[in-house]
Amino acid sequence: MTRRSVTLSVAGALVVALVALASLLPVPYVVYSPGPMEDTLGEWNDAPVVQIQEGVETFETDGTLDLTTVGVTSADTELDLITVLRAWLDGDRAVVPRSTVYRDDETAEESREQSARQLARSQESAKVAALRELGYDVPERIVVVTVFEDSPADGVLEPGDVIVSVDGEDVAEPAEVAEIVQDREPGETVEFVLRRGDDEITVTAGTEPAEDDGRPLVGFAPDWGYEYPVEISIGIDERIGGPSAGMIFALAIYDTMTEEPLVAGTHIAGSGEITGNGEVGPIGGIQQKIAAAGQAGVELFLAPVANCDEAGEANGGDMQVTPVETLSDAIETIETFNNGDGASLPTC
Structure with a gap:
């Protein structure tokens, strides 16, 4: 064997060893990836996602209003360098420092419990925002x-x-x-x-x-x-958590309780926290949510104004992404889009 052959063999063995080592070493990052979507105007477990108390008039809806989710590496999972590099090269996924998502000692169960609490609070805020938008007094x-x-x-x-x-x-x-x-x-x-x-x-x-x-x-x-003047319940996949579906829940309630269909046959999706006063706040994973919506054929995506810069870099295909600041903005945006004036709306 020549000296050149020996050098190449040693170098190749070292590369293989380094790759093997990299595949074993954990790195302090987590990966965001596009998650599933749920139609809030549809059904979950054979019952409407949005249910209004008996005696209160509701109306037929028409179209699809999807909440979007993002998949996040579990708190009890450590990623290796190779996995992180693959995610970094994928335009629909994002790599973020673990410390921005989890505490050092946070367990997967603690993370799930916190996410469930956030979802529950988002649903309460959505009910209040929608009822107030409909003219109800909610002390x-x-x-x-x-x-x-x-x-x-x-x-x-x-x-x-x-x-x-x-x-x-x-x-x-x-x-x-x-x-x-x-x-x-x-x-x-x-x-x-x-x-x-x-x-x-x-x-x-x-x-x-x-x-x-x-x-x-x-x-x-x-x-x-x-203190709710109308009792409303929201049923959704228990694996979904966090606060970011609040705006979409509020829109679904509003559409269910108004005579003229709001979504009106369109495929709409979005994401955003919401306060009881209808203010729409920023969320995480906006690029992954837009990617999932674009792949699903969504026509209009509603994004919080504060996320617009990130949203503008996402791969949403031909889907229109429009920023909103309040629930009223979101309603007006949908109405404008459905009237054929989507070109007049701002985009991210």
Whole structure:
């Protein structure tokens, strides 16, 4: 064997060894990929996705209104370099640092639970936004949404408690509750005046330091709660989670409760968080959602304004991608598109 042959053989063996090593070494990234879509005007488990209480008039819808999803590497899965490189070369997938998606110690079960809570909150906000758009009055109050196990709040506060005041201070926003608590020192107590059922009660809870930065925590999550004039339920695949379907849920409710079909035979999709006041917020994985919608033959995709720059780089084919800021914007956009004036709409 010549020296050249020996050199090539050694080099080839080294390349094979390096590739094998790279396939074994975990890297701190996760991959976003296009996920499945669900028609919110259709059915899930043989029942309409959107169901309105008996006695409230509803109307036939026409067309498809898809919520879009993104597949994300599970919290308990470590990716190797080869897998990440393949995803990086795929225009419909994205590679992002693991730390932007998961905590260092986050488990797959914790991630699923958080995603389910986000989905539930998005559905509540969607109901409120749609009902208000339809002219209903939907009173709101600050409530305890979650009480964390083994925290100082456990056994003191209960989900559904209405928060009236914190340490003698009236609160007007959920964020104000956290601000008052974080003005205390870890170990100090906090007094809450609550409405629980028909009773107004006063309770006291301790605080403990957060593991990451030592700020004082009581161990519960406050958020808006609502008094619904119309009961609405939303049934969807339990594997779907996160907050980003809120806008599409709101549009589906609105379409179901208005006499003239909104979607009107068109294939529409989109993604966006929504507040009870109808404001549409940014979401993750917009490029993968647009890619999935484009491949499915969607005609119009509604994207949050804040995601428009990213959306403009996505591979949506001939599909029109239009930015929206509010639920009212989204409704007007669909109406304009269905009237044949889609060219007048802004695009990403």
